[in-house]
Amino acid sequence: MGDVAFRGAVKRFGTVEAVRDLTLEVADGELMVLVGPSGSGKTTALRMLAGLEAVDAGEVAVAGRVVNDVSPRDRDVAMVFQDYALYPQMTVRDNLAFGLRRRRLAREEILRRVNATAETLGLGALLDRRPRELSGGQQQRVALGRALARRPRVLLMDEPLSNLDAALRVQARAEIKRLQQDVGTTTIYVTHDQLEALTLGDRVAVMNEGTLEQVGTPEQLYDEPVNVFVGGFIGSPAMSILPWAGGGLLLGVRPEHVRPWEEGLLGPLDGRVAYVEALGRETLVGVDTDAGARLVTVLPGRARLAVGEPLRLGLVPAGVRRFSPDGAAEDARFPEHRVGGPG
Amino acid sequence: MIDRREQVLAHLMLGVFAVIALAPIVRILGMSLSDPGNFSVAWDQGHFGTYMRSSVLVTSAVVVAAGLLSILAGYAFGMMRFRGEQVLFYLFLVGLMVPLEATIVPLYYDLRDLGLTDTYWALILPQAGVSVAFGTFWMRAFFRSVPRSLVEAARLDGSSSWSTLWRVVLPLGRPAVLTMVVLIFMWTWNEFLLALVMVSDEALRTAPLGLAFFQGRNTTDEALLAAGAVIVATPVVIVYVFLQRHFIRGMLSGATKG
Numbered sequence: 086m087g088d089v090a091f092r093g094a095v096k097r098f099g100t101v102e103a104v105r106d107l108t109l110e111v112a113d114g115e116l117m118v119l120v121g122p123s124g125s126g127k128t129t130a131l132r133m134l135a136g137l138e139a140v141d142a143g144e145v146a147v148a149g150r151v152v153n154d155v156s157p158r159d160r161d162v163a164m165v166f167q168d169y170a171l172y173p174q175m176t177v178r179d180n181l182a183f184g185l186r187r188r189r190l191a192r193e194e195i196l197r198r199v200n201a202t203a204e205t206l207g208l209g210a211l212l213d214r215r216p217r218e219l220s221g222g223q224q225q226r227v228a229l230g231r232a233l234a235r236r237p238r239v240l241l242m243d244e245p246l247s248n249l250d251a252a253l254r255v256q257a258r259a260e261i262k263r264l265q266q267d268v269g270t271t272t273i274y275v276t277h278d279q280l281e282a283l284t285l286g287d288r289v290a291v292m293n294e295g296t297l298e299q300v301g302t303p304e305q306l307y308d309e310p311v312n313v314f315v316g317g318f319i320g321s322p323a324m325s326i327l328p329w330a331g332g333g334l335l336l337g338v339r340p341e342h343v344r345p346w347e348e349g350l351l352g353p354l355d356g357r358v359a360y361v362e363a364l365g366r367e368t369l370v371g372v373d374t375d376a377g378a379r380l381v382t383v384l385p386g387r388a389r390l391a392v393g394e395p396l397r398l399g400l401v402p403a404g405v406r407r408f409s410p411d412g413a414a415e416d417a418r419f420p421e422h423r424v425g426g427p428g
Numbered sequence: 429m430i431d432r433r434e435q436v437l438a439h440l441m442l443g444v445f446a447v448i449a450l451a452p453i454v455r456i457l458g459m460s461l462s463d464p465g466n467f468s469v470a471w472d473q474g475h476f477g478t479y480m481r482s483s484v485l486v487t488s489a490v491v492v493a494a495g496l497l498s499i500l501a502g503y504a505f506g507m508m509r510f511r512g513e514q515v516l517f518y519l520f521l522v523g524l525m526v527p528l529e530a531t532i533v534p535l536y537y538d539l540r541d542l543g544l545t546d547t548y549w550a551l552i553l554p555q556a557g558v559s560v561a562f563g564t565f566w567m568r569a570f571f572r573s574v575p576r577s578l579v580e581a582a583r584l585d586g587s588s589s590w591s592t593l594w595r596v597v598l599p600l601g602r603p604a605v606l607t608m609v610v611l612i613f614m615w616t617w618n619e620f621l622l623a624l625v626m627v628s629d630e631a632l633r634t635a636p637l638g639l640a641f642f643q644g645r646n647t648t649d650e651a652l653l654a655a656g657a658v659i660v661a662t663p664v665v666i667v668y669v670f671l672q673r674h675f676i677r678g679m680l681s682g683a684t685k686g
Contacts, residue, residue: 137584168577170580170581172582173600183587183595187591188586196679
């Protein structure tokens, strides 16, 4: 029994189905990341759970109770907004206390929780400031604090780090992970950044055009994408997809499983270098094969390759994922007996 | 980059218009100040002792009533979805566009049937009604400009619509509210026709009517008229000066997204 459940949940905006038949369970204390490109329905799903969007069909449940018709304030969920939505005219202290006061907690309890939250998040020195006097990172922590001070059953986060610069984002990501593990609140986290999803999530749900494509641990998503979309979305650079066996099959292969040709690999595949990205420790090389697909390989150190240079590549059989022509994964990895040249 | 000639031209044009706007005011000030005794004579002849009291009473009632109702109606139109929202809003716009002069005659008969002519209600109710049309339109624009996430955060925090309005949203709208207050104050204070038509009781008349005393059938004492005009205009100027910083910010808030 999940702590949070979507059961066949649907949201329509006019004729567009923003969320299609979403079924997903989140376990107690789990950090579930919803990830997908923009327009995938991930934020809409989150807002349905918060009660900010009506559920057009199906059910949304929190703690075993169907909450379709329960007002947001009575769902016991808190949310961190993308723009933080801090109350501008209130001090940090009042921002943290606002939700507690609205719930008529005792004065001492409010004080205790505000101070405890401020300490956990290192906001002690900022309690008397107003939001506009804070840096982006500080505002983000206040937003998180405001949600946590309420001790909600479920914590929702809608792209909470997208307004921070890259360095701060990595730091805040680690902090959120640690905090979530400490407090153990069931958390649903929305992001479009697959790297953020993989590093944060206990499990990750990949959405695309309103449909849930796959749910699994980060390892499962990386190693066993159920279709071409997930393979292409998770991992950077993405999984390369190439037609095989006369187009009767698609192969998905990650850069680390594409190597210069040698015996025992699948192939050979001949092509020319399309681009070279030297990352320092390694070099990414994009290769346009003569068969028409683009492969990406990662070579150690600094590879001395020029664009247009011919290159012969092979695929590590254990790292190759098979997809049927409609994009869905075939049941197993590329079987040994099918090793051979392109049909 | 604006070149120098263009700049000079712009200043010249602005200067000309400023003179056109200011000249009558300067002239009235000059005439009224020609003899400082003008003011006390005008105060007595214009019955301003009584009339000012009426004006203050009517104007405060209108500002408070119309201001409150406009905030509430603007909140509903700006932030809530409800059936008939569009139709109702257009109805408010009609109220904004039809001038009082067009409805004053039937309004007179209606109020007379209700026994309200020759009472303060005859001045307060119509003026409040007209002001609510504008105020609702104005406050709706403000509420529309407030980030939705702020209201959503308050809802999740357990705040009712009522406390979201007063504690979360409205504190951000001080410039908008004060601008509305200044405008409603000014229009109500300066209203002439309504006061002329609806009340005949000396004790209920408002300050602008006092100016009529200086316009005799055959002669007009211009110096006294000017002094009276200054007396009537002073409260508006004072209110404006006190609130002008907010007023300008309120006027600009619609202009830039921020």
